[in-house]
Amino acid sequence: MMRWLVRLVIISAVWVLASCSTAPLLSNVSLSADTLSPTGAGESVTLTYSIGQPAQVSVRLVDTQGTEYVIRDRVVRNASSDSYQLRIDGTAPTGDPILLQRALPSGAYTVSIEAVTDAGVKASENVELTIQSADSPPPMIENLLSFPTTISPNADGRDDVTEITYQLPVTATVDISIATPDGRTLPFVTGEIAEPKLHRQVWNGKTTDGQILANGVYTYTIRAADQYGNIVEQQNSIEIVNSGQPQATITYSYMAPQSIMLGDVITVTIRVKNTGTVPIRTYGPASGYQYTTNEVFSSIADGQYTAKAGGFWRIGVDWDANSGGAAKRYPYRWAITPRPPEQWKVPFVEDEFLPGEECEIIGVIKIEQQENKMGFYVGLIQDGVGFFQDKTGRTIIRVGF
Numbered sequence: 001m002m003r004w005l006v007r008l009v010i011i012s013a014v015w016v017l018a019s020c021s022t023a024p025l026l027s028n029v030s031l032s033a034d035t036l037s038p039t040g041a042g043e044s045v046t047l048t049y050s051i052g053q054p055a056q057v058s059v060r061l062v063d064t065q066g067t068e069y070v071i072r073d074r075v076v077r078n079a080s081s082d083s084y085q086l087r088i089d090g091t092a093p094t095g096d097p098i099l100l101q102r103a104l105p106s107g108a109y110t111v112s113i114e115a116v117t118d119a120g121v122k123a124s125e126n127v128e129l130t131i132q133s134a135d136s137p138p139p140m141i142e143n144l145l146s147f148p149t150t151i152s153p154n155a156d157g158r159d160d161v162t163e164i165t166y167q168l169p170v171t172a173t174v175d176i177s178i179a180t181p182d183g184r185t186l187p188f189v190t191g192e193i194a195e196p197k198l199h200r201q202v203w204n205g206k207t208t209d210g211q212i213l214a215n216g217v218y219t220y221t222i223r224a225a226d227q228y229g230n231i232v233e234q235q236n237s238i239e240i241v242n243s244g245q246p247q248a249t250i251t252y253s254y255m256a257p258q259s260i261m262l263g264d265v266i267t268v269t270i271r272v273k274n275t276g277t278v279p280i281r282t283y284g285p286a287s288g289y290q291y292t293t294n295e296v297f298s299s300i301a302d303g304q305y306t307a308k309a310g311g312f313w314r315i316g317v318d319w320d321a322n323s324g325g326a327a328k329r330y331p332y333r334w335a336i337t338p339r340p341p342e343q344w345k346v347p348f349v350e351d352e353f354l355p356g357e358e359c360e361i362i363g364v365i366k367i368e369q370q371e372n373k374m375g376f377y378v379g380l381i382q383d384g385v386g387f388f389q390d391k392t393g394r395t396i397i398r399v400g401f
Contacts, residue, residue, distance in 0.1 A: 023052030026115040026123035028083060036090050037132040038103065040227030044089040045129065047111060051077045051084060055115040059086060061129070062110045069104060077115070090131050091229035099138055100223075101231040106133050138230035139172035141222055145236075146203075152242035153205030153212050154278040155385070157311020162238055164201045164220065171195050172224035172232075178203070181216035188220065205240050215243050246382075247276030248313060248336065248353070253378045253393030260367060262401035265290065268363040270315050270378055270393075272336050272353075279352040280313045282336045286348075289334060290364035296331035304349065305333070310384035313353070315361050318391075320375035330381055334361050373398055 032046040047059065056074040063069075069092035077084060088111070093101050109131060114124040144166040151162045164176070176189035186207055203220070206212050218240060223233045252271040260266060274280055284305055291300070297314075298306040316330025337344070337351040338359035344351040353359065367374070374397045380388040 023079065024050070024123070025053050025055060025117065025121060026051065026113065026125060029113055029125040029127060031088075031111065031127050031129060034128060035130045035132065036088065038090040038228055039134070042089070044087045047086040047088055047113065047127075048083050049086075049113055049125075051079055051115060053079050053117055053121075055117045057084075058114050058116075060112045060114075061088075061092060061104065062112055063104075063107055074116075088129070089229060090133055098232060098234060099140075099230070100233050101229060102138060103133055103136065103226075103228040103230050104131055105135050106131055134228060136226060136228050136230070137169060139168050139170045139224040139226045139232050141224055141232055141234045142167040142169065144222065144234050146220070146238055149237070150239045150241055151203075151205050153240060154242055154244045155246050155311060155382070156279065156281045157309055158281075160311070161202050161204045164203060164222070165198065166222065167198050168194055168196050168224060170226055172226045174199075175223045176201065177221050177223075179219040179221065180213065181218070194224070203238070205243060212243055212245055213240055215240050242278060244278035245276055246278055246280050246313070247274070248280055248380055248388070249273050249275045250315070250378060250380060250389050250392055251358070253395075255376055255393075255395040255397065258395060259398045260400070262367060262370065262399055265364050265366045266376075266397055268317055268365065268376075268378065270361045270363070271358065272315060272361065272380070273358045274353050274355050277355055279354050280336065281311055281350065282313050282353050283308070283350045284335050284341065284348060285333075286335050286337075286341045287359075287361040288364065290366060291332045292366040293369040296328065297333040307383040310382060312350075312383045314381050314383070315363075316379050316381045316387075317363055317365065317376060318379065319377070321369075321371060329387065330379055332363060332365055333381060334363050336361065336380075367397070367399055369399070370401060371399060 028050040030048050036045050055077055057077045058074055059072040061069040071092055091101050091103050109129045111127045111129050116122050146162050146164045148159050148162055151159050153160050172194055174189060174192045174194045178186045178188050189201060217237050219235055219237050221233060221235045225231045251273055254269045255266055313336055314333040315336050317332040318330045335351060336353045338357060339351060341348045375394060376397055377391045377394040379390045
């Protein structure tokens, strides 16, 4: 009985092996249509085939000049009773680092499919396909440039951003991503429909949620895809240096005397510390400068202390009854620096308040405003950006007249 069972198992195994070895390696090859007319609406034809033995399958389109376009290259396919299907949309990868994928030009093509087993047994079949396309030029990314190529996103108003400019010859969907030095890929522009014209994107050295990126070299990749399946890609690099978030803190303020006569002066003593990681740009007037209540920072010294574009910080003094915006807010402003003007980097105009530095600023204001009681306060100002530690150190000054 045992011998009979052994013989049955051996016979069954031999029959199975024989049946597998005799199954066609490649069969039932066909196309769903012999003409493909892509318009950008997702048209395709389907290549159907059967695999009778485990094999690596390659599919190529060959034009009348003998040029081959590889659609699939040595993909592993197992023997299956079900047919395999491959969608052909009239595009092919190119192997080119710029034109990644191209829409094939109009013409007659041979769809060649080949299967190769591990033992080297080969089988191939051909079917004919005609492509009738618009023969649109690919959306080549022209004149790609970033300027400046080195930025310092630290809100000092100097090279905080870079402009990425380029031109497209046709309408395309554009994606821009940024690769970080530690291997991450950050989205910057996603799925933007870009018309055939000059384009400009501004990058501030931050993620899309506003996080400042660390120092290093970043690679941005811009990809443009048109409706016919052409895909073009280019890369360039931008370096980030001196990255950081500016931050300062008023640690002390005192105003005296707190009871004066009209025409007297009050002295404001303010201490500030750079609590951030980057230098803070500042400019005059210097500590000790005297204002009158009829002046503002933009009206003194022939206007050389008029508010500049964002990036500059100053300490300021204001009072409750003052109203309005722009120069009327914190009309009395002084530089934030421990150095006298003769040691400033640009004498009497600009200086830098370095990380960790502390300074004491003395401001003098002559009171010519006819108010019995004035509620003064101090604040930190970044020109063109905002008021930090707004309305702090409030002090009531009583004025007699």
